[in-house]
Structure formats: C-alpha cells, structure tokens
Amino acid sequence: MISETGTTRHAVQLNPMQVPKASDVLANELRERILHGDFPEGTALPPERELVTQTRMSRTTVREALRILEVQGLVRIKTGRAGGAFVQSPGEESIASSVNLLIRGKQIRLAALLETREAIEPACAQLAAQYRTDADLTRLEEANEAISSETGSLADFLQANVDWHIAVAIASHNELLTGFMLALSRSIYASTDNKGFVDAEVRRTTVLAHRNITKAIRAQDAGAAVRRMKRHVHAYAEAVMEVEDRTSIEVPRS
Template sequence: MQVPKASDVLAEDLRERILRGEFREGMVLPPERELVVQTQMSRTTVREALRILEVQGLVRIRTGRSGGAYVQVPGGESVASSVSLMIRGRQIRLAALLETREAIEPACARLAARYRTDADLTALEKANEAISVESGSRTDFLQANVDWHVAVAVASHNELFTGFMSALSRAIYASTDNQDFIDTEVRRLTVRAHRGITEAIRSRDAERAVRRMNRHVHAYAEAVLKVDERTAIDVPGD
C-alpha cells in the first residue's frame, strides 16, 4: 500500500476547505508558522503543500510585508489551461478538435441568444470589424476569428463553455496557421456567417443562431480538412 506524502495530505485538506468556501477568495491562509503548529508538520512540508496549491491555481503566493498564500477560485482560464495541456500533451488530432467544436458551438450560440448583454454584442461586433478587413494578414484573420468564437462563448455566460472554447480556438488557430485554405472566398463566407449569427444573437433568436452556427462550423471544418492530411481519427475496436 502506498502511503501518501504528508504534503499531499495537507494540500488536499486545504484544497477541500477552499472549495467548500471555508477560505473565501481573497482571504489569506494561516501563516506557515501557524500551519506548522496546527498540523505538527515540518515547515518544509507546509511549504511544499502550499506550492501544490499554487500550481493547482488555488492560491497566489505573495512575498514581502503583506505576503502570504491568498486564496483564488479557479475560473474559465483554469479550464482553458487544463484542456490546452491535454490537447498538446496527447497530440489531439485536428479532426477531433473540429468535431468537438461542432458539438459545442451551437449550444454556445443558443445560450448567447438568451443571455447576451450589450457588452457581449460590442465584443462580437469588434471581432466582426477586425475579421472584415480585406487587407488583413492571415494571422490577423485567424486571431479575429478566435476572438469572435470566444466572444460567442463568453456571451453564453457559461464558464465551462468559455473555457473549452478558449482552448479549442487556440489549438485550431495553431493547427491552421500554415494552411492554404484561407483564401478570399473562405474569408468572405466567414464574414457573412459571423454577421448572420451575430444578428441572430442580437435578436435573441436562439433557434436561428443554432442553425447558422451549425452550418458555419461544419463548413469551416470541411474547408480545413480538405487541405489537411489529419482527417482520420483512430477509433478503438469493438
């Protein structure tokens, strides 16, 4: 039987207390010396436990007179970071990324049509303006495309969707940055699709937003995969 390290045990205890709300966001955890007295563990063990929490994004360590371990609650960026690491670490195929986006984005569009705010619409229009610049480089086009798709997810006001879409959009950007499919016609169709979906979201027409997003992400995926060799996805046998 493997015995867990003392630092892991302490980190797990503090993590649960943070997630239960016993230590709220912005609060500072008890000082190291106090934790040493409370737990009867060494200072080295306490510091290691705090480092574990810092890596997990649950505390932010500050030094100096006002230093300490300040509690922070994981947000959408934590989801994006974890998903990005998985995508890169397991070298997820581009086809799989596009399939995932086709499954998620229509739901984002539906929620965005229901819950969007004026600030959300402003972000969407800003991205639309950027992607409409005909003289823009491929890099500018791809970044504006990412900004728009993430803005739709943000407008859904669902932090999990926002985190997933941030990671997926970045990965798809990286995978398509050197592709030849981004021609004048693809740009024109993308601009048209984005504006149509934005208008449906503005009008709070959820069903129209879903239909248009479905067509858009599917057409974009087909355009990408026509010039990409990674079209096959390994599927385990029955």
C-alpha cells in the same frame, strides 16, 4: 509451513502500499476547506510559518502544497511584505488549462477537436441568443470589426477569429462551455496549417458567417443562431480537413 507447535502457517504476501506525499495530503485538506468556503475568495491563507506550526510539517512540504494549489488555480502567490497565498475561485481559464493539458498529453487528433467543436459551439450560440447582454454584443462587434480589417495581417485575422468564437461562448454565460471553447479554439488555431488554408475567400466567408450569427444573437433568435453556427463550424471543419489531408500526402520523388 509447520511451526514448532505443530500448527500450519500460511504465507501471506502483502501488495506494495502507495503512501501519499505529505504535500498532497496538505493540499487536499486546504483545497477542501477552500471549496467548502472556510476561506472566502480574496482572503489570505495562514502564513507559511503558521502553517508549519499548525500542521507540524516542514516548510518545504507547506510550500509544495501551496504550489499545487496555485497550479490548480485556487490560490495566487504574492511576494513581498504584503505577500502570501490568497484564495481565488477557479474560473474558465482553469478549465481551459486542464482541457489543454489533456489535449496535448493525449495528442488529440485535429479531427477530434473539430468534431468536439461542432458538437458544443452551436449550443454556445443558442445560449448566447438567450442570455446575451449589451456587453456581450459589444465584445462580438469588436471582434467582427477586427476580423473585417483589410489591412490586418494573417496573425491579426486569426486572433480576431479566436476572439469572436470565445466571445460567443462568454455570451452563453455558461462557465463550462466557455472553458471548453477557450481550450478548443486555441488548440485548433495552433494545430491548423493556417498559411496553407486561410486565403481571401476564407476571410470573406468567415466575416459573413460571423456577422450573420451575431445578428441572430442580437435578435435573440436562438433557432437561427444554432443553424448558422452549425453551418459555419461544419464548413470550416470540412475545409480544414481537406487541406490537412492534402498536405499530409507525401509527394513521391521524381
């Protein structure tokens, strides 16, 4: 293009710009200050009215930013005269929630869940044998007692099974592993055809495996804990996938 002065103008095309929402900007600012320690755990963030005044943002924007932090597990919202947004540290449940969203959002295959469990649960058992406390052992034994009950329903057995595996992760005293195991155990439980899989033999084998692994953890025998957990989760994975493969085959009509 030639201008009136005779100079050549080049047409410049700009790409669309992504402008962040005001609530995201405020949530990011508050998040960084919480993680930096400016707002210690248990303390209250400034009231909504004060945040509106300080930031010059609308009350709607402030409330949306606080909801974002609540979903991320960084604050808990209380209502009433003594209410407000109180700072809390993200814990294992925050990790589990994020991992669970990934599992559901990506529709992760059951086989992949079982592979992940085989990869990390022996590490949980090893660390549990090294760092377990009396409280950890009590939690494991309570789950063992519940899973050994002959009068419990299938739902009771399955819940006790999840409780035991989570108890091993908690005994590792590794928050990341515990968060992963919370999500994995719950997702595998929800994805498995338990009625078609769990029978009397599976119950007996599970009880025996759990007790043997618990003994190794109690004795602080990390090597035995790893070996026994590897055998247990691998055998479980093979049995589950055998049932899944069998039930997924469409029976032709006669």
